[in-house]
Amino acid sequence: MKQAIALRGDLLDFTAAPSWGDTRSAAVRWRPDHWLLLRDGRIEGALPGQQAPAPGYAREDHRGRLILPGFVDTHVHSPQLDVIGSFGTALLDWLETYTFPAERAWADPEVAAAGSARFLDALLAHGTTAAAVFPTVHKTSVDALFGAAHARGMRLLAGKCLMDRNAPEGLRDTVAEAERDCTDLIERWHGRGRNAYAVTVRFAPTSTPAQLALAGALCAADPTLYMQTHVAESEAEVRWVAELFPTARSYLGVYARAGLLHPRAILAHGIWLDDADRAALRDTGAQIAHCPSSNLFLGSGLFDWHAGRHAGVAVSLATDVGGGTSLCQLRTLADAYKVQALRGERLTAWVALHAATRGPAEALQLGHEIGSLEAGAAADLCVWDRAAGAVGAHRLALARDLHEELFAWLTLADERCLESAWVAGVPRFRRSP
Ligand code: GUN
Ligand code: ZN
Numbered sequence: 001m002k003q004a005i006a007l008r009g010d011l012l013d014f015t016a017a018p019s020w021g022d023t024r025s026a027a028v029r030w031r032p033d034h035w036l037l038l039r040d041g042r043i044e045g046a047l048p049g050q051q052a053p054a055p056g057y058a059r060e061d062h063r064g065r066l067i068l069p070g071f072v073d074t075h076v077h078s079p080q081l082d083v084i085g086s087f088g089t090a091l092l093d094w095l096e097t098y099t100f101p102a103e104r105a106w107a108d109p110e111v112a113a114a115g116s117a118r119f120l121d122a123l124l125a126h127g128t129t130a131a132a133v134f135p136t137v138h139k140t141s142v143d144a145l146f147g148a149a150h151a152r153g154m155r156l157l158a159g160k161c162l163m164d165r166n167a168p169e170g171l172r173d174t175v176a177e178a179e180r181d182c183t184d185l186i187e188r189w190h191g192r193g194r195n196a197y198a199v200t201v202r203f204a205p206t207s208t209p210a211q212l213a214l215a216g217a218l219c220a221a222d223p224t225l226y227m228q229t230h231v232a233e234s235e236a237e238v239r240w241v242a243e244l245f246p247t248a249r250s251y252l253g254v255y256a257r258a259g260l261l262h263p264r265a266i267l268a269h270g271i272w273l274d275d276a277d278r279a280a281l282r283d284t285g286a287q288i289a290h291c292p293s294s295n296l297f298l299g300s301g302l303f304d305w306h307a308g309r310h311a312g313v314a315v316s317l318a319t320d321v322g323g324g325t326s327l328c329q330l331r332t333l334a335d336a337y338k339v340q341a342l343r344g345e346r347l348t349a350w351v352a353l354h355a356a357t358r359g360p361a362e363a364l365q366l367g368h369e370i371g372s373l374e375a376g377a378a379a380d381l382c383v384w385d386r387a388a389g390a391v392g393a394h395r396l397a398l399a400r401d402l403h404e405e406l407f408a409w410l411t412l413a414d415e416r417c418l419e420s421a422w423v424a425g426v427p428r429f430r431r432s433p
Contacts, residue, residue: 005038005425006053009062009383011046012406013069013373014358018350020309023403025350029373030402035059036067038379041153041424045375062383065419066409068353069371070129070380071329072360073319075228075268075289077134078119078145078158079103080322091234091298091323099322104170106136112144120148124429126327126415129380129422130155130361130370132228132266132289132318134200137161137171139181146189153193153424155370155380157226157266159200160185164211167202175210182218190225194378194424198226198266203233204241204254216259226264226364229255232277233269234300252277261286263365268320269294270308271301278311287314287363290355292335294323305336306345316360317352328415329356337411349407379425385417 011031018025033049037057047053049063082102089097106112112135123131135141135158142160149156162178163171173181182199190197199218201207207215219227232238232251241251248254252273255261263285270281270288281288290303308315318324319332326332333352340347361371369378387393392412399405421429 003040003425004044004057006035006057006059007038007062007067007383008033008035008049008060009065009067010034011036011067011373012353014350014354017359018348018354020306020351021346021348022350023348025348027354028350028402033063036373036381038425041379041426043373043375043377043379046373062419064386066384066386067373068382068384069357069373070382070421070423071127071356072316072371073123073128073131073327073329074266074287074316074360074364075291075318076123076131076321076324076327078116079106079136079141081115081119081122082322084322085325086322089298090236091300092236092240094298094323100168100171103136104168106141107138107170109140109144112138112141113148116141116144116148119145120152120154121429122327124152124421124423125418126329127382127384127418127421128327128329129382132157132198132226132364134158134161134202134228137163137167137173139185142185142189146192146195149195150193152428153426155194155366155378157196157198157228157364159198159226159228161200161202162211162215163202163206165208166206175208175214178211179214186218186222186225196226198228201227201229201255201260203230203237204251205237205244209245212254212258212260219262220259223262223264226266227260227262228266229260229268231255231267231270232272233295234298235272238272250274250277252280256280256284266364268318269300269303271295271303275311278308278313282312287316287360289318290315290336291318291320291324292339293325293332294320295339296335297325298323302339302343304343305340305347306343314359314363315355316363317355326414330410330413330415330417332356333410349403349410352410353406380423382421383419384413385419386413388413388416
């Protein structure tokens with residue numbers, strides 16, 4: 001059945017990457033008071049607000065609201081809604097004290113199914129329509145997540161966590177099991193609907209060199225697979241990796257040696273990298289998922305976004321829940337601004353919003369499908385109120401130009417401003433009246 005929908009509001013997306021520090025970037029596509037036309041799950045085009053869409057379109061008038069591409073979260077953990085906001089630890093203790101025990105429960109298919117549905121509905125309710133997700137080591141957790149994403153029509157990258165050492169009983173696999181499970185899951189889910197498989201190395205300390213070699217072999221066998229992992233998040237972790245892999249040049253070097261750096265690789269954090277690491281990321285086309293809320297919460301460090309930019313490394317924005325404290329990319333962008341401020345840098349609203357939309361879409365080679373309001377792209381988009389309360393409304397009304405307004409918006413707004421989230425032209429979240 002053909003379905004045509006027209007949404008009226010202020011359209012904002014990007015046609016290219018905005019330059020660092022440029023508040024008047026020509027890469028911003030701002031179309032105030034326009035109709036966004038959707039047909040059969042895709043974006044068809046746009047019309048100025050005064051020009052009525054043809055009679056066949058179902059219309060929704062959101063005048064005064066912002067319409068943006070759905071946010072892309074390039075690094076988040078589905079089981080960790082169970083531990084979000086846990087007190088008092090840094091990364092390695094946090095994993096042992098809270099996270100590993102919680103993830104064990106996901107071996108149970110019922111826990112995994114209920115948890116995956118809860119997680120994806122929460123993502124949508126926070127304005128995120130596409131994500132790269134870590135479930136657990138258990139195959140059940142991957143089946144449940146992909147199944148739930150498929151039911152919602154979401155673009156999702158995920159894979160079974162590989163971890164064959166330095167993890168408690170019930171959370172470890174072996175190289176042979178991992179190979180069997182990955183092969184099976186890839187066959188079942190990679191390219192099914194909008195799902196794609198990501199070879200998921202939890203992090204270097206929880207995989208033996210033999211398991212890292214398996215991960216590299218899987219990537220080499222099929223270049224359409226993604227790869228996701230953590231790298232150089234905390235200083236204690238970096239020291240541990242140096243002990244475990246004494247001949248590696250650096251933490252990133254462990255992954256490079258295993259053949260895990262490629263254009264579909266997403267490495268979370270990358271706080272404690274050096275220039276040679278950044279050059280390796282640039283040369284291989286691997287991207288960094290920057291997770292400011294998690295880095296602040298766990299006290300991991302202040303990511304040097306500008307150095308990454310300068311070196312030509314793609315940097316996207318991610319929540320890293322449950323190390324991160326919110327699934328909302330607006331809150332995460334506000335944290336990213338504060339992290340850069342502590343480094344003496346200032347993040348523009350444009351670099352920030354691009355890093356949660358078109359930036360990751362392109363870095364994941366999905367720019368034709370997600371991250372923009374371009375004709376032909378999937379109709380994955382969100383309708384946002386400008387302000388959730390009197391303070392926001394007051395501040396935004398005083399803004400003198402578009403950057404000032406959008407910067408104040410992303411600083412003050414949060415998921416309470418989300419009116420609706422659309423996936424492939426279907427409203428999958430609507431705020432209750
Ligand atoms: N490093 C290895 N596992 C994790 C995880 O679950 N969260 C974070 N933030 N870092 C990790
Ligand atoms: Zn993480």
